[in-house]
Amino acid sequence: MGLKEQQPEKPLRRGYTTGSCAAAAAKAALTALIAQRPQLESRIRLPIGEDVTFALHSCECAEDRAVAAIVKDGGDDPDATHGALIVATVAWLEEGGEPGRIELDGGAGVGRVTKPGLPVAVGEAAINPVPRKMIREAVRDVLDGFELAERSVKVVISVPDGEEIAKKTLNGRLGIVGGISILGTRGTVVPFSTAAYKASVAQAIRVARAGGCDHIVLSTGGRTEKFGMELYPKLPEEAFVEMGDFVGFALTQCKRQGVRKVTLVGMMGKFSKVAEGVMMVHSKSAGVNFEFLAKVAEESGAEAETVRSILEANTASQVGDMMASLGNGAFFARLCELVCQESLKQMQGGVETETVIVSMKAELLGRWLANGEEGATS
Known part of the structure; x- marks a missing residue:
């Protein structure tokens, strides 16, 4: 009997960052709020210039707010946040103030920064600069698409199990309390990335x-x-x-x-x-x-x-x-x-x-x- 031909190793499957999931969820929630119709998926552009469609775990809308959730898929990377539910709640802001403003905050399960040295100021939700930009761009894209550029919205990102997940990370040592960080610079998770560890x-x-x-x-x-x-x-x-x-x-x-x-x-x-x-x-x-x-x-x-x-x-x-x-x-x-x-x-x-x-x-x-x-x- 001849030896079986050795099968080539399958390439490791990449995943998506919590920042990408948060941006896609925010876009879906705002679309649902404006259209008054729950969404099934959300398509965003990643920082690396790639367009990706995310399937929604859930999406609900009322007259004044909408909530959308996406399950984070970390691919083949052994990431603590793989399988976490990333939730975006979007609501209209009262008229007044600067038109077209987008307020962004973290809710339950998203950590709060308590020590200096991080790319986010002390007291702010632990949503890193690139995810913040991604979320704002996704929201702006929806407002522009519906010709509502003057309307102002508030986006709150939450992670129901975030506080428990954070115990498996170094967040506490870094002064991030109450939950995980919303991270990502490329939008994708490269399995076993040396760049991520070095960062x-x-x-x-x-x-x-x-x-x-x-x-x-x-x-x-x-x-x-x-x-x-x-x-x-x-x-x-x-x-x-x-x-x-x-x-x-x-x-x-x-x-x-x-x-x-x-x-x-x-x-x-x-x-x-x-x-x-x-x-x-x-x-x-x-x-x-x-x-x-x-x-x-x-x-x-x-x-x-x-x-x-x-x-x-x-x-x-x-x-x-x-x-x-x-x-x-x-x-x-x-x-x-x-x-x-x-x-x-x-x-x-x-x-x-x-x-x-x-x-x-x-x-x-x-x-x-x-x-x-x-x-x-x-």
Whole structure:
């Protein structure tokens, strides 16, 4: 029997942002209000210049207001808001004031900004600038189409489960309370987008700096972040930023935002790469260099047999366990020192830099502090 022909992998399905859903819902609600007829779908133009039609989950209208809802489809991206109901309520405003004005606010389940550093002012609904523009353009399109450009309307965006969904996001740490943010710059969600993750890292650092934090703790994941919090219990929550695999990007953002001190907390696998100068540490981007680890071990006084064992190891974690069992603290100190040196190179100096390496069991393996000059450590 012959082997089955391998099927090509299906491309990941893209989705649409909460901003796109909100704009489409607002357009449908206003159309229903004017026509006094519930709508079945809504077509809008995305910021990338693409026209997209959204099916409505529900649409109801009365004489003075209308409500439309769309279920957010995040495509194949593991987004916390996938499946959320995005609701737009549109009502006529009283005559008076500037004609043709469009008031926009957030209702239940849409967060409210309480900290500076975000692209929305403190006190405003957490509806980002591009979605705001999209919603206003969608509303203006309807008014113009019905030759009602002088009429004024109020649009309220709400997300019934938004407060619960927000618990799965970093909104609380960023100072967004009471619900989710209405987001999006392209209008579409690209599955597993590195750009989206990097944008969230940059935003977290901006919020921390705007709140007066000059010491940022960058971690590679949840467990290392928890260790960092235990290490620095007096730092505010926003000082802790999960950089994931984007070490170089996070360091550059810290330097750009004027951070005084950076503490990097991670495990052997990713930090063994940083120690060599690799600043994007995803497993697909760079593998662990066991020859490099063996050389560091040799320089740290390891015996020849240990060096050979490192060369034959399968994972960096295995190397860490081996060196920890031998009590070779100099090995971890040297790795941390090298991480500090490479981090300072990335930032071109000027930032006090600390590296902390922990084990899979959240045990401290090594720690090193460097001053802000490239190549200078202590």
